[in-house]
Amino acid sequence: MTTVLKLGGSVITDKSAPETVDADALAAAATAVTAGATDPAGELVVVHGGGSFGHHHAAEHGVSATEGTDDAATVREIHDAMGRLNAAVLDALGERGVPALPVRPLSAAARDEDSTLTLATTAVERQLGEGFCPVLHGDVVVHEGAGATILSGDEIVAALARSLSVDRVGLCSTVPGVLDADGDVVERVERFADVAEAVGASDATDVTGGMAGKVRTLLDLPVPASVFGSAALRGFLDGDRPGTLVAGPNVEE
Numbered sequence: 001m002t003t004v005l006k007l008g009g010s011v012i013t014d015k016s017a018p019e020t021v022d023a024d025a026l027a028a029a030a031t032a033v034t035a036g037a038t039d040p041a042g043e044l045v046v047v048h049g050g051g052s053f054g055h056h057h058a059a060e061h062g063v064s065a066t067e068g069t070d071d072a073a074t075v076r077e078i079h080d081a082m083g084r085l086n087a088a089v090l091d092a093l094g095e096r097g098v099p100a101l102p103v104r105p106l107s108a109a110a111r112d113e114d115s116t117l118t119l120a121t122t123a124v125e126r127q128l129g130e131g132f133c134p135v136l137h138g139d140v141v142v143h144e145g146a147g148a149t150i151l152s153g154d155e156i157v158a159a160l161a162r163s164l165s166v167d168r169v170g171l172c173s174t175v176p177g178v179l180d181a182d183g184d185v186v187e188r189v190e191r192f193a194d195v196a197e198a199v200g201a202s203d204a205t206d207v208t209g210g211m212a213g214k215v216r217t218l219l220d221l222p223v224p225a226s227v228f229g230s231a232a233l234r235g236f237l238d239g240d241r242p243g244t245l246v247a248g249p250n251v252e253e
């Protein structure tokens with residue numbers, strides 16, 4: 001059983017101030033990881049977003065998923081900021097006994113000209129096999145013909161779900177799920193059209209574009225993915241399917 005969990009950047013950081021960890025929220029998430037029924041040693045891969053770390057530096061330099069930079073100092077600035085957040089996540093997990101280790105996408109992933117992502121997953125697989133808990137993060141990655149662009153944690157989750165044998169995917173965000181036009185949580189999404197009106201149409205390539213981009217990415221996965229808020233994190237790790245279940249046409253249930 002392998003579970004992939006994304007902790008959204010806005011769940012673990014304070015987005016209003018550059019490079020600020022939301023220490024209480026991070027502690028609560030790390031505690032849920034230790035307390036849940038999913039064994040974080042060998043059964044769990046954590047991916048975290050950028051929050052006030054990556055996004056802040058990326059915005060400052062105009063770097064996005066589609067707008068690249070060929071300035072190595074800028075690439076390192078964004079990557080180093082994500083490294084500081086990654087270290088905070090590893091510390092929060094490690095302090096609670098989770099054998100968490102970093103896997104840093106800049107050195108393990110690349111995009112080709114049409115934005116197709118290749119992510120080397122041997123290190124992740126081996127870490128799991130040896131009872132570690134790999135912790136990846138949204139990052140900046142080298143992109144053929146564009147220098148380097150932003151790779152979201154959601155895309156990493158998707159890449160992992162495709163190349164590892166993953167049983168469960170969860171995205172912990174600041175909202176309790178995909179919301180309909182009345183603000184209620186939609187239980188299940190099988191087609192983008194089910195929620196297009198509520199989440200707003202987004203360009204299919206806009207991978208960091210809020211809930212619409214998230215839903216599109218998750219609809220492509222071979223496994224169902226749950227989107228839920230931080231209050232439901234423990235339940236998800238215990239095996240529940242809180243929030244919204246996104247199960248696209250590639251899912252065999």
Ligand code: IPE
Pocket residue numbers: 007008009010048049050051052053054055056058078082137138139140150151152153154208
């Ligand atoms: C963004 O990752 C990574 C960088 C900006 C370097 P995400 O797009 O997954 O981050 P959140 O979860 O929205 O903050």
